[in-house]
Amino acid sequence: MTVTCKSETAKMYKEKFQSGGKGKCILFREDWWTPNSFQEYAGSKSRKYLSSIKCLGRPLSEFVESGELNPTLQHSNRRKSNDIKNQYDKGVHFGFSKEEKIFQRSEKQLKFK
Secondary structure (H helix, E strand, C coil), X not given: CEEEECCEEEEXXXXXXXXXXXXXXXXXXXXXXXXXXXXXXXXXXXXXXXXXXXXXXXXXXXXXXXCCCCCCCCCCCCCCCCCHHHHHHXXXXXXXXXXXXXXXXXXXXXXXX
């Protein structure tokens, strides 16, 4: 997609878009640029590239809000931890296995007899 910022025009590749300071997704003057660096080079005083960089006269923020432009998540090779607290923070739910639930139900039934 062709993007502009001030008087500069470049080509943005949606599949390479990550976020402002990451992911060199803008091809400008035969070099790859991040949205932040492209905006800075163009002379924009805005601190928000989503409003200063435009495509078809619309700011990139509109494309993100509509879902037409989604930042891809590129994970670095970070060490993975098996720490329970860390997994809990990531939204991993701990519960009983199917066998444990069946055992608990049978225990409850025995108590009522």
